[in-house]
Amino acid sequence: MQNDLDIQIQPRPFDGAEELPPWPAYVCRDEVSQSIETLADDNASNIANIEPVPPNGGYGWICSFAVFLVNSHTWGVNAV
Amino acid sequence: MAHYTLRSDKIKATNFEFAIVGGLSISQALAISPIVSIFNKRMGMRPTMLIGAALIFLSLLTSSFVTQVWHLILSQGICFGWGMGFIYVTASAILPSWFSTHRSLAVGLATSGAGLGGLVYSLVANAAIESLGVEWAYRIIACCSLCANLLACALLKEFREGATMSTRQDDRWRQDARFFGQVEVVLILFWGFVTELGYIALLYSLPSFAASISLTPTQGSVANALLNLGLGLGRPPLGWLSDIMGRINMAMIMTALCALFCFSLWIPAQSFSVLLAFAFLAGATCGTFWCTVTPVLVEVVGLKKFAGTFSVVLVALVLPTTFAEVVAMEVAKASHGAQTRDYTGAQAFVGFMFLAGALSLLLLRCWKVWRVELDQQDRDERGQAASWGSRQWMPWLRPRFVFGLWRV
Numbered sequence: 111m112q113n114d115l116d117i118q119i120q121p122r123p124f125d126g127a128e129e130l131p132p133w134p135a136y137v138c139r140d141e142v143s144q145s146i147e148t149l150a151d152d153n154a155s156n157i158a159n160i161e162p163v164p165p166n167g168g169y170g171w172i173c174s175f176a177v178f179l180v181n182s183h184t185w186g187v188n189a190v
Numbered sequence: 191m192a193h194y195t196l197r198s199d200k201i202k203a204t205n206f207e208f209a210i211v212g213g214l215s216i217s218q219a220l221a222i223s224p225i226v227s228i229f230n231k232r233m234g235m236r237p238t239m240l241i242g243a244a245l246i247f248l249s250l251l252t253s254s255f256v257t258q259v260w261h262l263i264l265s266q267g268i269c270f271g272w273g274m275g276f277i278y279v280t281a282s283a284i285l286p287s288w289f290s291t292h293r294s295l296a297v298g299l300a301t302s303g304a305g306l307g308g309l310v311y312s313l314v315a316n317a318a319i320e321s322l323g324v325e326w327a328y329r330i331i332a333c334c335s336l337c338a339n340l341l342a343c344a345l346l347k348e349f350r351e352g353a354t355m356s357t358r359q360d361d362r363w364r365q366d367a368r369f370f371g372q373v374e375v376v377l378i379l380f381w382g383f384v385t386e387l388g389y390i391a392l393l394y395s396l397p398s399f400a401a402s403i404s405l406t407p408t409q410g411s412v413a414n415a416l417l418n419l420g421l422g423l424g425r426p427p428l429g430w431l432s433d434i435m436g437r438i439n440m441a442m443i444m445t446a447l448c449a450l451f452c453f454s455l456w457i458p459a460q461s462f463s464v465l466l467a468f469a470f471l472a473g474a475t476c477g478t479f480w481c482t483v484t485p486v487l488v489e490v491v492g493l494k495k496f497a498g499t500f501s502v503v504l505v506a507l508v509l510p511t512t513f514a515e516v517v518a519m520e521v522a523k524a525s526h527g528a529q530t531r532d533y534t535g536a537q538a539f540v541g542f543m544f545l546a547g548a549l550s551l552l553l554l555r556c557w558k559v560w561r562v563e564l565d566q567q568d569r570d571e572r573g574q575a576a577s578w579g580s581r582q583w584m585p586w587l588r589p590r591f592v593f594g595l596w597r598v
Binding site for chain 2: 179
């Protein structure tokens with residue numbers, strides 16, 4: 111299982127290494143290493159890495175109010 | 191705090207020492223943000239915020255008993271700073287994950303609390319000092335802040351706990367060190383660095399400038415209150431507009447506008463009304479960094495790496511917040527020494543700081559446009575994208591990225 115993965119994934123990035131742009135190269139490397147890791151891990155961690163979709167409202171507004179309170183009682187009090 | 195500066199019969203201290211206490215609490219709050227993120231990881235967000243609420247209560251309560259300057263440094267400077275770090279850093283790192291298209295509006299509403307809270311508390315504190323004395327004013331503020339902070343702790347929830355806490359938390363520290371070398375993070379740090387210097391220099395020289403154009407101290411404090419009001423009222427519309435026009439665009443425009451106001455309103459200001467107009471407009475624009483740093487950071491590094499990068503940025507800002515006070519005092523002193531009531535030096539300093547911030551945001555915007563285009567091409571054809579922009583130095587810095595109209 112482990113060997114199989116190495117053979118499949120590793121050659122691709124190193125073939126194209128010359129063509130990679132100089133500076134965002136880290137992005138490509140990250141992607142590759144991440145895909146190796148997620149494939150090598152079990153399915154449970156695979157699910158955990160998917161970014162959840164934000165509700166964009168709802169209880170979020172209550173959270174905004176809470177952060178408003180925190181801001182006014184840290185920065186606000188400090189200004190007094 | 192300011193009360194002690196005005197009536198120094200109780201505690202003998204120089205203005206310099208008071209300036210140190212004021213700056214110390216913010217720089218302490220930023221300095222302990224890595225420790226706060228460790229607490230967050232180990233204990234979860236709610237216990238961390240409770241620690242912060244307790245520390246702030248303790249700090250304000252002990253401030254009511256101070257008799258020496260070093261008491262004040264310990265209570266108002268260090269204890270308050272740590273409490274602020276625990277509660278503020280935790281709370282503001284949670285908020286962006288709740289929103290996608292309304293993110294800036296939410297953060298704008300939340301950060302307007304800083305200005306409005308400052309305004310309300312300065313009124314409450316003045317009334318309480320008049321009728322009850324400083325000690326009881328401190329105790330009242332301590333109780334109010336404890337109640338409000340506990341309420342905030344109860345209301346605040348992490349968006350889908352567990353899901354956002356990814357399993358590979360330990361990798362974060364290794365990534366953090368690398369963030370410093372990346373051009374987009376360096377640009378954000380530069381922006382924060384210079385606007386923080388300009389912001390604090392502005393706060394410090396505004397009252398003494400009011401005195402220099404022969405206004406009364408009351409008029410000076412009205413100008414200061416208007417600055418706070420601008421700070422509070424300016425942020426929600428700023429957030430709303432940045433959701434529409436693009437977050438980096440809006441941050442850049444606001445920072446540039448603040449520089450413009452310094453040069454066009456502050457330097458020629460000779461009357462009270464012009465100064466009031468400047469104070470309100472500058473208040474609305476000069477705090478842009480604190481209002482927009484979280485959404486801009488999410489735009490740049492993504493939601494996943496946001497929490498780690500945020501604490502790195504805060505740690506890096508310890509340096510300007512500690513020295514901004516000293517720099518501001520030196521700039522003000524230099525203009526005092528001339529004995530000509532000439533504040534042009536300090537005004538130009540503030541203006542150029544904000545101008546430099548706007549320029550670094552222009553570069554950041556350029557980088558983001560390039561990044562978006564690269565991702566677009568990457569999606570279209572995977573093979574071709576790799577060769578795009580290679581063999582050139584800084585492929586993101588091109589005129590069409592600088593001057594094109596993009597919503598970023």
